[in-house]
Amino acid sequence: xxxxxxQKITMTDIMVWIIGLSIAVVVIWGTISTLQSGKYSAAxxxxxxxxxxxxxxxxxxxxxxxxxxxxILRMINFAHSEVFMSGPFTAVFLANALQSNGFLSRxxxxxxxxxxxxxxxxxxxxxxxxxxxxxRPLRNAPRLVPLITAIGASFFLQYTFRGFYGSGxxxxxxxxxxNGYWRIxxxxxxxxxxxxxxAAVVMMFLLYAIVMWSKLGKAMRAVSExxxxxxxxxxxxxxxIVFTFALGGAAAGAGGILYILQFPVVHFYMGFIxxxxxxxxxxxxxxxxxxxxxxxxxxxxLLESVGPNLFLDGLGIPVxxxxxxxxxxxxxxxxxxxxxxxxxxxxxxxxxx
Amino acid sequence: xxxxxxVVLSLFIVAALLLTxxxxxxxxxxxxxxxxxxxxxxxxxxxxALVVAGPNETLGIDSRNGIEIAISDxxxxxxxxxxxxxxxxxxxxxxxxxxxxxxxxADSTIVAVIGTxxxxxxxxxxxxxxxxxxxxxxxxxxxxxxxxxxxxxxxPGYFRTAHNxxxxxxxxxxxxxxxxxxxxxxxxxxxxxxxxxxQEVFANTFAELGGTVTTQQAVDPNxxxxxxxxxxxxxxxxxxxxxxxxxxxxxxIIRQAxxxxxxxxxxxxxxDGLFSPDVMQGGGAEVEGFxxxxxxxxxxxxxxxxxxxxxxxxxxxxxxxxxxxxDAYMLxxxxxxxxxxxxxxxxxxxxxxxxxDAMAATTNFDGLTGNLTCTPxxxxxxxxxxxxxxxxxxxxPEVIWQP
Numbered sequence: 101x102x103x104x105x106x107q108k109i110t111m112t113d114i115m116v117w118i119i120g121l122s123i124a125v126v127v128i129w130g131t132i133s134t135l136q137s138g139k140y141s142a143a144x145x146x147x148x149x150x151x152x153x154x155x156x157x158x159x160x161x162x163x164x165x166x167x168x169x170x171x172i173l174r175m176i177n178f179a180h181s182e183v184f185m186s187g188p189f190t191a192v193f194l195a196n197a198l199q200s201n202g203f204l205s206r207x208x209x210x211x212x213x214x215x216x217x218x219x220x221x222x223x224x225x226x227x228x229x230x231x232x233x234x235x236r237p238l239r240n241a242p243r244l245v246p247l248i249t250a251i252g253a254s255f256f257l258q259y260t261f262r263g264f265y266g267s268g269x270x271x272x273x274x275x276x277x278x279n280g281y282w283r284i285x286x287x288x289x290x291x292x293x294x295x296x297x298x299a300a301v302v303m304m305f306l307l308y309a310i311v312m313w314s315k316l317g318k319a320m321r322a323v324s325e326x327x328x329x330x331x332x333x334x335x336x337x338x339x340x341i342v343f344t345f346a347l348g349g350a351a352a353g354a355g356g357i358l359y360i361l362q363f364p365v366v367h368f369y370m371g372f373i374x375x376x377x378x379x380x381x382x383x384x385x386x387x388x389x390x391x392x393x394x395x396x397x398x399x400x401x402l403l404e405s406v407g408p409n410l411f412l413d414g415l416g417i418p419v420x421x422x423x424x425x426x427x428x429x430x431x432x433x434x435x436x437x438x439x440x441x442x443x444x445x446x447x448x449x450x451x452x453x
Numbered sequence: 454x455x456x457x458x459x460v461v462l463s464l465f466i467v468a469a470l471l472l473t474x475x476x477x478x479x480x481x482x483x484x485x486x487x488x489x490x491x492x493x494x495x496x497x498x499x500x501x502a503l504v505v506a507g508p509n510e511t512l513g514i515d516s517r518n519g520i521e522i523a524i525s526d527x528x529x530x531x532x533x534x535x536x537x538x539x540x541x542x543x544x545x546x547x548x549x550x551x552x553x554x555x556x557x558x559a560d561s562t563i564v565a566v567i568g569t570x571x572x573x574x575x576x577x578x579x580x581x582x583x584x585x586x587x588x589x590x591x592x593x594x595x596x597x598x599x600x601x602x603x604x605x606x607x608x609p610g611y612f613r614t615a616h617n618x619x620x621x622x623x624x625x626x627x628x629x630x631x632x633x634x635x636x637x638x639x640x641x642x643x644x645x646x647x648x649x650x651x652q653e654v655f656a657n658t659f660a661e662l663g664g665t666v667t668t669q670q671a672v673d674p675n676x677x678x679x680x681x682x683x684x685x686x687x688x689x690x691x692x693x694x695x696x697x698x699x700x701x702x703x704x705x706i707i708r709q710a711x712x713x714x715x716x717x718x719x720x721x722x723x724x725d726g727l728f729s730p731d732v733m734q735g736g737g738a739e740v741e742g743f744x745x746x747x748x749x750x751x752x753x754x755x756x757x758x759x760x761x762x763x764x765x766x767x768x769x770x771x772x773x774x775x776x777x778x779x780d781a782y783m784l785x786x787x788x789x790x791x792x793x794x795x796x797x798x799x800x801x802x803x804x805x806x807x808x809x810d811a812m813a814a815t816t817n818f819d820g821l822t823g824n825l826t827c828t829p830x831x832x833x834x835x836x837x838x839x840x841x842x843x844x845x846x847x848x849x850p851e852v853i854w855q856p
Contacts, residue, residue, distance in 0.1 A: 139688045140684065140688050147713065148680060148684055151678070151680040152680075268507065269734070271735055290712050364708070404678070421685055422672065
């Protein structure tokens, strides 16, 4: 018994455990000393948590695109960050037009709805176009081929949009209805962040409902399980794949609007970092898994926002906030070492396991 | 087939050798780093290396407009030769500076380069330009390193008409301490040579005056979420945040500072990198009250210049280093005129080292930005720094203080 157990454990395992343990010790030590120093008020922590959750909500909506496409095609759609960029980058012109004729301040709800719908429509069209032009002809090629194509498509889209709208940046108007905050006791809750979190949760629930309880969603899951069998059962596989890209694109377009509510500046390169983070979130939660993408995104958003001040400040590390991406990615690496399929696990069918 | 190709190629090489020999006939050049020889009807080639695309394009385009006005004011020629003016975008980052530097340094017809826009570009492009023998005059580099004697970033052939940040950082700190009356300051830089040095000068001066620097933070130039850095700053209860960085990060700080607990009332101050119409866009309604330190150019000559700018480009100047670029061109032109050897057939010979020496010897040059005198390490500016304040919906910002 003991011998077989010992044979199973290699030096690498031990090293990984030691590194993991020491990082955990550093994190806990940093957290305790930060909290003991009392440098930050409760209001600051609350603020960071809310901002982290709002950021996580955006990541979740983008991550849906990665996770749905992976679930069906087993490929990473790296052009998805440009699908995300295309929506808000186009809708900014509508937003500025609505602002200049005063519609946005008179009817903020209708105006925002129009902007969101345009953003979703553009992102969706770009996603469908990418699928049709870049991925469908390569459906049966080796897995590496569509991956490279995805990167090519990503650059192509970036520079196409740069050609359309220029290399400078455009700013969204301030939505007056979302200015200011509500007070919870002595702590301010900013309207923008609250609206973003609520909208993200509602949209994620809608997406989950579509995938789990609608007929199209059922067909999607069938295609994900086994393409051939699904086709034999009378499901139009191509149509389902297009639907999947459309759904992911629309979610990214909506996520784009939630993103610009927080960071109201758009440019052709804006998709790269959020796209990378959302991909990370999808992997963190378990790629191919819808609730996993949501959980992973929220965890990543929180870690990024709270992490530097909570873990590193107490250790006396200067300019801790610049290490926020490092924290997020180190934690990703360790979750993947100890749980390679992500927090909630990859949803795999029998044949693929 | 291969034989014929070989013969043709050989003929080409022989012809090329003969032509080169002809070209050099009658030219004597004893300059240690070579000469530029400009044939009777050939143009004098002056290039720009400025940021003319991307988020900071107004900075470079504005400077380029200034140079074009200078060329037009002087009839588009130097010593009877037309001026060829073209160049490369530098992107306001090291990568762009490297690319533009490599491309321009390979062109031996270039006499002088006007650029770069951002100090980070100069750090990587200057070794290339200096090696190529160019005279480089920057209208907007302000990092102290570039003209500090003995500093590895100070290269031969480098000059600037922009102020040195030793001056700007000091003025900003004195303004904060004496005029605003604040005693606690925090700074943010973005890792660029310009921002890092400027906030350092500010912090040192502020501490010397008796103030407390609560923290010196850094952000990434492409960062959008500033919440954790602003929360760290808020913990020190500063009265002013000084962030001499660029767009778009500067705009995000302006917007997010107001929604960070503890920073609702803090003074926000930047420097000349944030003097741009893009700040109005990126900062939205929150730009109200945002302050920047920047050079101030005044006088009847400047008013005439602005009128000409309006006429040629259909807009008031869009950034701040147009007059400095105008002066940069004028300095180069004057130096070329003082050292160039004009031959009887109209050929112009410009010895490169002599040109650098002539630039360095500039004294009391009457420019738009003041009375310019160059130091041996390349500082030519006559700095006059004022503080401006933004108001929502109003550009350019208002001058609220001048020394």
